[in-house]
Amino acid sequence: MPRKLTVPLLAALGWMAAAQAFALTVPLKYTPADESGAFFHSSAHIEWKPTPPPGNWTRPEAVGDRPLYALLKLGDDERLLMLDREKPGDEFYNRLRFDANGDRDLTNDPVIKSNLTSHGDEYRFLQSDMIDTRIKLGAAELPCRFQVQVNCFSLSEFKKSGDDESMPPRSMQAITQNFTCYSADVEIDGRSYQLSLTDGNGNGHPGEPTSEVNWINRGGDGMLAYAIGDRIYIKEEGSFSYYDGMPMARWLVLGGKLFEVKADVAAGTLSLEPAAATATVELPDSVKRLTLFNEAQSEMVTMYRPTGAVPLPAGDYKLVMYQMEKQDPQGDLWRAQALGSNKSPVLKLTEGGAAAEWAFGEPFMPLVRAEMAGDDQARLSLDVVGLGREQLVNLEHEGSKTKIALDRQGRLPKEPTWQVVRADGERVANGSFEYG
Numbered sequence: 001m002p003r004k005l006t007v008p009l010l011a012a013l014g015w016m017a018a019a020q021a022f023a024l025t026v027p028l029k030y031t032p033a034d035e036s037g038a039f040f041h042s043s044a045h046i047e048w049k050p051t052p053p054p055g056n057w058t059r060p061e062a063v064g065d066r067p068l069y070a071l072l073k074l075g076d077d078e079r080l081l082m083l084d085r086e087k088p089g090d091e092f093y094n095r096l097r098f099d100a101n102g103d104r105d106l107t108n109d110p111v112i113k114s115n116l117t118s119h120g121d122e123y124r125f126l127q128s129d130m131i132d133t134r135i136k137l138g139a140a141e142l143p144c145r146f147q148v149q150v151n152c153f154s155l156s157e158f159k160k161s162g163d164d165e166s167m168p169p170r171s172m173q174a175i176t177q178n179f180t181c182y183s184a185d186v187e188i189d190g191r192s193y194q195l196s197l198t199d200g201n202g203n204g205h206p207g208e209p210t211s212e213v214n215w216i217n218r219g220g221d222g223m224l225a226y227a228i229g230d231r232i233y234i235k236e237e238g239s240f241s242y243y244d245g246m247p248m249a250r251w252l253v254l255g256g257k258l259f260e261v262k263a264d265v266a267a268g269t270l271s272l273e274p275a276a277a278t279a280t281v282e283l284p285d286s287v288k289r290l291t292l293f294n295e296a297q298s299e300m301v302t303m304y305r306p307t308g309a310v311p312l313p314a315g316d317y318k319l320v321m322y323q324m325e326k327q328d329p330q331g332d333l334w335r336a337q338a339l340g341s342n343k344s345p346v347l348k349l350t351e352g353g354a355a356a357e358w359a360f361g362e363p364f365m366p367l368v369r370a371e372m373a374g375d376d377q378a379r380l381s382l383d384v385v386g387l388g389r390e391q392l393v394n395l396e397h398e399g400s401k402t403k404i405a406l407d408r409q410g411r412l413p414k415e416p417t418w419q420v421v422r423a424d425g426e427r428v429a430n431g432s433f434e435y436g
Contacts, residue, residue, distance in 0.1 A: 026270050028183070030180075042200040042202075044201055049068065053071050058106065059097075062082075064095075067083060068168060074203060076136050082096070122154050123152065125149070126150040127148070128147045130147050142265060145178075149177060152172045153172070157169050179199075180205075182197045193235070195232060197233075200228075200230040207263025209248055212228040224391055227321070232302065234289075249300035249302040253304065257311070275313070281310050286361075287322060287324055288304075289305075291321050293340075319390055322360070332400070363387065368380065368382050380418055416433050
């Protein structure tokens with residue numbers, strides 16, 4: 001059923017009064033992701049160049065041919081990375097230098113230990129050890145942890161690349177895996193929440209509100225929404241998991257209240273300031289996490305376990321993501337995660353306006369596409385979309401009593417099957433779809 005949105009004046013006045021009542025400020029603690037054992041690390045793209053960047057940098061003499069250089073923006077400063085080889089004849093990069101102390105001199109920093117692995121004739125993978133450094137952010141000096149990963153999907157293409165801007169080739173990609181993370185404990189109306197902020201953009205200081213959405217074509221029904229930037233993980237008990245993460249947003253609905261979030265890792269504080277809201281949205285209990293994007297304001301609102309009439313600022317919103325949980329008749333838990341698409345309806349909330357309609361979620365609908373891949377071949381693909389044209393990107397199962405047929409791992413529903421049938425009813429081909 002479509003979800004109705006209301007804008008009650010008395011409720012709005014109540015929220016405004018609540019906004020003046022209290023502001024919650026708690027300490028932030030540095031908790032690197034690899035030590036917490038949680039799914040906190042995120043990645044950021046590295047842009048390599050075949051020539052050193054401009055400026056006063058002291059570099060060691062290159063050992064191999066065609067060294068590559070990249071600048072990482074960490075805190076207030078830029079740090080230089082240099083990708084080289086241990087010996088002149090090495091076929092691929094296996095030596096990494098980094099300006100760890102931030103003095104713009106790579107010669108007084110130790111070589112970063114890295115491991116190069118090969119898979120077949122073409123694929124090469126370089127991964128550095130964990131890199132710990134200190135970064136400057138205003139007057140503060142903060143810890144930062146990351147590692148470098150370099151993928152080469154075609155060694156032969158790499159060898160053909162020249163020394164100009166065609167280097168590195170498209171078959172070579174590199175990222176930083178960012179483990180810098182800050183955590184806080186928050187209590188609202190007697191309920192305790194654990195929050196962790198992760199470094200999604202790789203600049204060393206988590207907690208920056210996400211203000212950008214990339215619309216990416218994954219070959220499905222429309223362009224899917226991918227939030228670019230830091231993330232926030234929220235839970236009440238147990239260990240963190242992949243499902244606990246959402247885009248870091250300016251606005252947060254937590255404990256049924258609307259807050260403006262202000263993370264200051266330099267000061268070591270996280271502030272939740274109650275905010276006035278002028279609209280509400282009625283959400284079903286099955287929604288556990290939800291993120292909306294206000295494109296005009298370049299800001300997001302993230303919700304954790306929203307129930308009933310959820311307070312929101314007025315504006316036009318696009319769906320970014322949601323997570324739903326539901327029990328089947330046997331008591332097993334099913335968890336669904338979906339991304340909004342450019343075909344999803346806009347949620348329009350006007351201050352003091354009339355109720356609006358917004359549809360999403362169940363019932364889900366399968367969409368099958370068939371594309372000819374030759375005279376006698378066809379490529380079949382299956383997507384599952386919700387009522388708001390959002391696309392289901394993950395569905396998992398927990399428990400052992402369900403009567404729904406499962407795949408071999410017991411986590412997903414059994415793979416759907418397909419058939420090709422002639423007009424006269426003769427079956428000429430059949431098979432199963434694959435997840436991925």
